[in-house]
Amino acid sequence: MTALAVRHIDLSTTRSDSHAGDAAAFSVFWWKDLPLGMRASLAEELPFGEAQLRQFAAEYGAAQLASRSPALGAPLRATFEGRPKQALTLTHLAEAADLVDELDRLATAAAASASDISVVICTRDRGEALAACLASVTAQHSPAGEIIVVDNSRDGGAASICQRFPQVRHVHEPRPGLSVARNAGIRASSHDIVAFTDDDVELHPGWTAEVARAFADKDVEALAGLVLPARLDTPAQRIFQLDMGGFGTTFVPLRFDHRFLEETRPHGAHVWKIGAGANMAFRRALFDRIGLFDERLGAGAAGCSEDSELWYRMLAHGGACLYEPRAVVFHHHRRELPELRHQARSYMKGHVAALVAQYDAFGDRGNLQRIFGQLPVYFLKTFLKGLLEGRQGRPETLTAEVAGWIAGLQFLLRPKWRRQRAPQLSAEGAGR
Known part of the structure; x- marks a missing residue:
């Protein structure tokens, strides 16, 4: 195709x-x-x-x-x-x-003020993509209260990009890891709502207003939105979107709460279905209650799933997350197959690491069932489907996922790693 x-x-x-x-x-x-x-x-x-x-x-x-x-x-x-x-x-x-x-x-567009929102974008050595992302953030119909770019590169090279946008504050966090960067963004923020997007994303002009409209409901303490593909020009982009499911396909709002966790945790709660880290927001008070992102997880560490682990932790503590597809972003998927294979391996490795972390924190055996039962069945079904349908490129990405699964099993054998927990949000170093 x-x-x-x-x-x-x-x-x-x-x-x-x-x-x-x-x-x-x-x-x-x-x-x-x-x-x-x-x-x-x-x-x-x-x-x-x-x-x-x-x-x-x-x-x-x-x-x-x-x-x-x-x-x-x-x-x-x-x-x-x-x-x-x-x-x-x-x-x-x-x-x-x-x-x-x-x-x-x-379909009436939201008119809510976004002045109480801190937008946090974490980046690492992707200047061109960051510039496009910031152009969309600064063009919102409802301007955010503040825009923070957390530069996770060694040399802080994103500063020159940020200087093009007077509204943007540059924060250099040289310690590697997406969770480390996100936590730095939370600590640097000064508003009650912290919204995250990624540097390979462009925002719908009404994104901040839709986030603000959702949080006008006092019961909403976390939000995930719709992530659409920006382009599907290459085989890698099409495989990710059409064969691997992209970042979800749901267009109706959903509430994920403690009951969702209780009904699904015996078999491994599918918290990754809530949404993607490229489009999520939280009340700052939630981090005071349950802690920050787990710095063992995410890009630059175990691989990914720092977002889904946080959602699992939130639900386990009685919280709830609203999935609201009116908050739309457009994601630029990996263009080349080697990049997609690396991403697939990283995603699966991080997924297994998050399942281990969730089991250690809450003792839910459904996480182990996911590792040793559901994932091998998924691999087999995906292999047979690709074989029957002749899906070009899918066998390579599936092989990468299996390799990621194997790599993720190491975390079961690392007792020191398993004893660690997510850091807490302290008043020291906070932006407010």
């Missing part, structure tokens, strides 16, 4: 598809500023007809109505693997107002 064009279709205004039907495409559907869904289509499936577009609007619109209606207790509670627990009834549908009017109401 050649380059897969990423296109955005507003179903509130689009009546005919302008696609020529000469190439495959990846379509993201919106209703004004409300993201609705996405699908990859072969060239022969395009362009979409008017009836198809109306059908998409009806199906996606009904899902939004079902998941955002206060009469149904929205947002819906997440069940196993992060799927929504449906609550829509035929009676409610029959009594619902006109779907178009309701979608227009739901």
Whole structure:
């Protein structure tokens, strides 16, 4: 398959598809500023007809109505693997107002002030990507209270990039590790909400306002948002998005709470389904209560999963996280297959390390079941599927994942590593 064009279709205004039907495409559907869904289509499936577009609007619109209606207790509670627990009834549908009017109401862009938000971006030797990220952060409809770039390079080379943006504060943290950098950003922040994104991300112009709107609900203490692909030009980008699942495909809001953990922890709670570290935010008070990111995890340390381990810890302490897809970012996936293979290995190694850390902290044997039961089954199923479907490039990334799994098993044999815990947020060195 050649380059897969990423296109955005507003179903509130689009009546005919302008696609020529000469190439495959990846379509993201919106209703004004409300993201609705996405699908990859072969060239022969395009362009979409008017009836198809109306059908998409009806199906996606009904899902939004079902998941955002206060009469149904929205947002819906997440069940196993992060799927929504449906609550829509035929009676409610029959009594619902006109779907178009309701979608227009739901799609109203947030106007909330983001002045109480500290945006933290951690970076390491990716100046061009950082510049694009900062251009999108500084162009938000609702400006953040502060923007902090934590430079995790040895020489603090991102300072010259930050100087182009007067609103940005540069913090140099030479100790390697994404969790170390994120913790430095938290300590440097001075506002009640700390929002994280990555240097390979560009933000939707309404991102900060949507984060602020979500946190206007006093019960929300953590937030994860929707991560869409920025481009799907290369085989590596397409494999990550289409074969490996990207950063998730859910377009309806979900609530992950202690009940989600209790129902799933015997078999290994799938907390990574909550979202991705490229689009997340927390009340600062949460770090006072449960601690900071675990510095054994994340890029530059065990590999990744510092975000999912924090969510696991939060749920285990009775907290809750709202997944709100109205907070949208666009991620630039790895362009080349060697980079993707390295990422796949790192992700799986970090995933296993996080499972070990979660087992040590809370004694939930479902984490071990995930390591020794679910993951080998996943490897086998993925291998057979790739064999039957002839997925180009997938065997190489699967091999990298298996290598990461094997590398992650070492953490079971490191008692000193296993006794460590996440650092605490102290008043000393804090930005406030």
